[in-house]
Amino acid sequence: MEKSSLTVSGQASLQNSVNVSSQSALKKFTKKHRDAIIATVILGPMILWWLVLSGFPILFGFLLGFFEWIGIAGSPKFVGIDNYIRFFQDPLYYNALWRSIWMGGLVTVVTLTAGFGAALLMNMPLFGKGVYRSVWYIPAVTSAVATTQIFNILLDTNNGVINNFLKSIGKEPIIWQYSVFWGVFWIVVYSVWKGVGGAALIWLAGLQSVDPTLYEAAEIDGAGRWGKLMNVTLPGLKPIATYIVITSLIGAIQIYEQVLFMTNGGPYGQTEVLVFRIYRDAFWDFNMGMAGASSLVMAVVVFAVTVLYYRWSTNSDRSNTIPLKRRK
Numbered sequence: 001m002e003k004s005s006l007t008v009s010g011q012a013s014l015q016n017s018v019n020v021s022s023q024s025a026l027k028k029f030t031k032k033h034r035d036a037i038i039a040t041v042i043l044g045p046m047i048l049w050w051l052v053l054s055g056f057p058i059l060f061g062f063l064l065g066f067f068e069w070i071g072i073a074g075s076p077k078f079v080g081i082d083n084y085i086r087f088f089q090d091p092l093y094y095n096a097l098w099r100s101i102w103m104g105g106l107v108t109v110v111t112l113t114a115g116f117g118a119a120l121l122m123n124m125p126l127f128g129k130g131v132y133r134s135v136w137y138i139p140a141v142t143s144a145v146a147t148t149q150i151f152n153i154l155l156d157t158n159n160g161v162i163n164n165f166l167k168s169i170g171k172e173p174i175i176w177q178y179s180v181f182w183g184v185f186w187i188v189v190y191s192v193w194k195g196v197g198g199a200a201l202i203w204l205a206g207l208q209s210v211d212p213t214l215y216e217a218a219e220i221d222g223a224g225r226w227g228k229l230m231n232v233t234l235p236g237l238k239p240i241a242t243y244i245v246i247t248s249l250i251g252a253i254q255i256y257e258q259v260l261f262m263t264n265g266g267p268y269g270q271t272e273v274l275v276f277r278i279y280r281d282a283f284w285d286f287n288m289g290m291a292g293a294s295s296l297v298m299a300v301v302v303f304a305v306t307v308l309y310y311r312w313s314t315n316s317d318r319s320n321t322i323p324l325k326r327r328k
Contacts, residue, residue: 061291061292061295061296062292062295062296062299063292064076064288064289064291064292064293065083065084065289065290065292065293065294065295065296066078066079066080066081066083066289066292066293067079067288067289067292068082068083068289069287069288069289070285070286070287070288070289071286076288076289079289083289083290083292083293084293084296084297086290086293087290087293087294087297092269092277093274093277093290093294096272096273096274096276096277097274097297097298097301099271099272099273099274100253100254100255100273100274100275100298101253101301101305103184103187103188103252103255103273104249104252104253104254104255105249105252106188107188107191107192107195107252107255108245108248108249108252110188110192111191111192111195111196111199111248111252112199112203112244112245112248114192114196114199114200115195115196115197115198115199115200115202115203116199116200116203118136118196118197118200118203119199119200119201119203119204119206119207120207122136122200122204123204123207123208133200133201133204136196136197136200136201137197137198137200137201138197139193139194139195139196139197140194140195140197140198144194144257144258144261145257145261147190147194148190148257148258148261148262149261151186151190151262152261152262155176155186157173157174157175157176157177158173160173162174177263177266177267178267179267180267180270180271183262183263183266183267183270183271184271186262186263187255187258187259187262187263187271190258190262191252191255191258194258195248195251195252199244199248202240202243202244203237203240203244205240206236206237206239206240206241206244207233207237209236209240210232210233210236210237211236214232214236215228215232218231218232238313241313242309242310242313245309245313246306246309246310249305249306249309250302250305250306253298253301253302253305254275254298254302255273255275256273256275256276256279259271259272259273259276260276260279265280274294274297274298275298277294278291278294278295278298281294
């Protein structure tokens with residue numbers, strides 16, 4: 001009887017020691033990985049939300065590129081890489097891709113240049129600068145549907161504001177819808193107007209992160225405004241510049257709403273970009289296979305452009321770094 005009671009008490013003490021050791025190990029693990037656990041708790045629901053609403057549709061869209069699926073009622077047929085071969089053989093698709101790249105590049109250059117100039121003005125000690133900054137950002141938060149219709153009213157052939165002005169000075173009205181140049185021009189103008197406010201605020205954050213003592217040192221060395229800009233401001237903006245260029249370029253290459261509401265791809269498909277072509281394939285022609293293949297090509301192009309620019313920017317930073325001489 002005493003022997004059995006000793007055995008039970010020994011098992012209980014062993015169980016207690018195991019529980020204590022496991023609790024201490026858990027406390028050590030929690031303390032060591034505290035930041036990772038907090039990040040998982042915060043980001044976990046967001047990642048799950050993205051997987052359900054975006055991750056699965058993206059994966060499904062990529063897989064569609066390997067199938068021929070015309071119409072929702074039909075059944076998909078596996079065709080391998082036939083859709084991708086057609087993409088690079090049909091000028092309708094690779095021309096749309098080329099327009100996306102060069103128009104997106106043009107929009108990015110103009111938007112970032114104008115945004116940088118606006119940020120320099122915002123950074124000056126002006127009266128009411130809070131209101132001034134808000135005015136610049138208003139286009140970024142307005143509805144694209146409403147603002148593009150305002151642009152269309154301004155560009156109306158018969159009663160548009162611009163054509164009425166041209167008539168008043170004795171000029172012939174311009175039929176904007178039949179001109180490729182003006183179609184591209186107004187798409188770029190609208191895209192810049194829409195994005196310059198957001199770019200300006202990001203540039204402004206970069207300007208305010210530059211150490212003020214560097215400007216004081218530049219003044220002591222006799223540098224003027226241009227010297228401060230070239231030798232202090234621009235080098236200090238390199239980290240933020242990499243971020244804003246990459247994000248702006250990704251967004252600009254995926255131009256869609258401007259084309260849909262302002263030109264509808266015209267005239268004669270000369271302003272049709274790849275995202276608009278994907279929309280037409282998927283929801284007008286119900287050619288799900290080509291829409292999926294075009295989406296994958298677009299994703300690869302955006303990824304390649306991003307990687308190339310990032311590598312170029314990091315390599316240029318390294319080349320501008322002067323190595324220290326070894327001490328003898």
